[in-house]
Amino acid sequence: MSISAPRYGAAPVARTGRIHRTLAIVHRELLRRAGLGTILVLALTYLAVTLVLTINTDFASLTGSLTLATFETPYASPAWPFLMLIVATSVGAGSLAEDVGNRSITLYFSRPIRRIDYLAAKTAATGTWMVIAAVGPALLGLAVILALGWAPASLVLAGAGAFVATGLLASVFFTGLALALSSLTTRSLYAGVAIFGVVLSLEIGAPLVSGLTGNSSAAYASPITDILSVAQSAFGISGPFATDPLTSAALLAFGGGLLAIFAGWRISRVEVVGE
Amino acid sequence: MTDGLLRTDSVTKRFDTVEALSNLSVELSPGTIGLVGPNGSGKTTLLRLLLGLLSPTSGTLSVLGRDPQKEPLMIREQVGYMPEHDCLMPDLSGVGFVAYMGRVSGLPRETAMSRAHEVLEFVGLKEQRYRKIREYSVGMRQRVKLAQAIVHDPPLCLLDEPTSGLDPEGREEMLGLVAALSRLGGRSFVLSTHLLPDTEGLVDQVLLLNAGRLLAAGPVERLLSGKNPETVVRIRGEVAEFIMALSRKGIDVRPQGSELRVVLPSGDTRPVFEAANETRTQVRYLCPSVRTIEDLFLSLVNENPGGPVP
Numbered sequence: 001m002s003i004s005a006p007r008y009g010a011a012p013v014a015r016t017g018r019i020h021r022t023l024a025i026v027h028r029e030l031l032r033r034a035g036l037g038t039i040l041v042l043a044l045t046y047l048a049v050t051l052v053l054t055i056n057t058d059f060a061s062l063t064g065s066l067t068l069a070t071f072e073t074p075y076a077s078p079a080w081p082f083l084m085l086i087v088a089t090s091v092g093a094g095s096l097a098e099d100v101g102n103r104s105i106t107l108y109f110s111r112p113i114r115r116i117d118y119l120a121a122k123t124a125a126t127g128t129w130m131v132i133a134a135v136g137p138a139l140l141g142l143a144v145i146l147a148l149g150w151a152p153a154s155l156v157l158a159g160a161g162a163f164v165a166t167g168l169l170a171s172v173f174f175t176g177l178a179l180a181l182s183s184l185t186t187r188s189l190y191a192g193v194a195i196f197g198v199v200l201s202l203e204i205g206a207p208l209v210s211g212l213t214g215n216s217s218a219a220y221a222s223p224i225t226d227i228l229s230v231a232q233s234a235f236g237i238s239g240p241f242a243t244d245p246l247t248s249a250a251l252l253a254f255g256g257g258l259l260a261i262f263a264g265w266r267i268s269r270v271e272v273v274g275e
Numbered sequence: 276m277t278d279g280l281l282r283t284d285s286v287t288k289r290f291d292t293v294e295a296l297s298n299l300s301v302e303l304s305p306g307t308i309g310l311v312g313p314n315g316s317g318k319t320t321l322l323r324l325l326l327g328l329l330s331p332t333s334g335t336l337s338v339l340g341r342d343p344q345k346e347p348l349m350i351r352e353q354v355g356y357m358p359e360h361d362c363l364m365p366d367l368s369g370v371g372f373v374a375y376m377g378r379v380s381g382l383p384r385e386t387a388m389s390r391a392h393e394v395l396e397f398v399g400l401k402e403q404r405y406r407k408i409r410e411y412s413v414g415m416r417q418r419v420k421l422a423q424a425i426v427h428d429p430p431l432c433l434l435d436e437p438t439s440g441l442d443p444e445g446r447e448e449m450l451g452l453v454a455a456l457s458r459l460g461g462r463s464f465v466l467s468t469h470l471l472p473d474t475e476g477l478v479d480q481v482l483l484l485n486a487g488r489l490l491a492a493g494p495v496e497r498l499l500s501g502k503n504p505e506t507v508v509r510i511r512g513e514v515a516e517f518i519m520a521l522s523r524k525g526i527d528v529r530p531q532g533s534e535l536r537v538v539l540p541s542g543d544t545r546p547v548f549e550a551a552n553e554t555r556t557q558v559r560y561l562c563p564s565v566r567t568i569e570d571l572f573l574s575l576v577n578e579n580p581g582g583p584v585p
Binding site for chain 1: 326328348349351352354356358360361362363364365366375376378379380381382383384386423428
């Protein structure tokens with residue numbers, strides 16, 4: 001072992017502000033979640049969505065039925081909710097749980113940052129991954145369509161707007177859900193199972209309750225149904241929708257926000273230094 | 276506080292019905308401070324209060340002249356904290372982890388990285404700095420925890436049980452590192468430990484806690500010389516009779532193991548030999564005792580089993 005004093009620079013270093021410290025956490029969290037599994041799922045999604053969009057568009061333009069609704073296909077596929085679930089589990093389940101589990105949260109909170117900074121960083125990183133998964137593939141597909149000249153630019157732009165709007169709402173909800181469930185446990189596996197369990201239970205349970213009670217508003221309880229309604233509306237598909245798109249959009253945004261606040265409350269109660 | 280490092284004024288911290296700290300009032304100046312007491316004595320609670328992670332139930336605190344409740348971020352910029360338990364990020368390399376902690380402490384990226392290399396070399400992890408932390412031994416983990424605590428060059432470091440889980444060799448090395456850092460000057464340490472020998476020869480001030488109450492605080496020299504010095508006596512013969520004989524002469528005596536600890540007024544050893552003569556016992560050993568922090572702690576606990584030292 002060498003014992004020699006660290007030789008720091010003569011002049012004291014100017015400290016960065018809270019935003020830079022928070023961004024350092026975002027940066028680390030983004031890299032930390034870039035595992036092989038996540039990258040593989042995303043690569044396949046980008047490929048599949050681009051292929052589906054371009055083939056659909058080519059077919060629609062040949063048959064003269066090209067409209068904004070042509071681009072809705074990725075959301076209509078049952079594979080899409082599963083993709084969101086896989087990504088939310090992969091990037092969000094361990095977001096808080098791992099730090100509490102290995103107690104590295106102690107180190108964060110003994111640093112010159114507030115707990116809200118820590119949570120904001122985690123939310124930003126998880127949210128970024130969700131947006132990459134929810135919006136990115138469709139934007140790539142539309143870019144390819146535009147480059148090939150298979151659809152007019154105005155239509156592609158409208159499609160991009162619809163993808164961004166729907167994708168952002170879905171990202172807000174899944175980010176909030178992942179953070180909330182991650183804050184409840186110290187193991188990312190449990191949080192991941194819970195994310196799947198909650199979404200699939202609501203997806204199966206909401207129509208059942210709706211059918212049994214005859215109350216159609218139970219359908220709002222399913223986030224996947226809500227996202228589908230918003231998507232159909234955004235892509236100009238005429239109703240009837242399973243739920244009112246505006247109400248569904250509000251529920252997704254409000255629900256995601258509320259779940260993130262719940263995660264913040266849980267983090268505020270974490271004991272920092274254990275005996 | 277003028278030159279003060281830490282000050283607490285009548286600080287009490289209560290968790291539901293448990294009083295973790297009771298009416299603690301101390302003032303300590305810069306240096307190396309031993310925060311000593313058995314498990315559950317309130318050491319960690321005090322560290323949490325100093326970092327601004329807990330609010331006192333009553334009383335006020337000051338760290339480096341600032342109130343942790345009002346300016347927690349300013350304090351944490353100037354304080355390095357080494358937690359007791361394992362709290363590392365196993366997926367990072369040693370240098371990546373320490374640099375990351377530097378960045379979260381407010382160092383620019385390049386500075387954080389260069390300091391991470393420096394402090395890892397200092398703690399003896401130069402060769403292992405690129406290895407993942409999950410591959411580190413217990414000793415290496417303790418060292419990397421120390422490195423992250425000093426990476427941002429804080430004027431005050433709070434080290435919570437830094438020798439926890441280390442073998443004797445690792446313990447010596449860790450204490451050597453702390454000693455080397457404290458010799459550099461310009462940096463103060465609070466060394467929280469329940470292992471009293473860890474503080475011997477290392478700390479210049481001590482804060483002794485027991486059951487949330489202050490037993491003593493201040494410079495070690497003053498505390499150890501503040502009482503009548505004891506003399507260690509070993510005899511051959513009837514110990515009980517010898518003790519009674521000494522007691523009749525007004526001499527304080529207490530048995531400790533196979534020895535007797537005798538307080539001789541003004542160092543006059545004649546009463547010992549007189550008592551030996553009277554009880555026909557042999558004095559086999561007689562020497563002024565070297566008081567340690569452990570002796571001080573034990574004597575204070577014995578004198579004040581249920582309450583604070585006046």
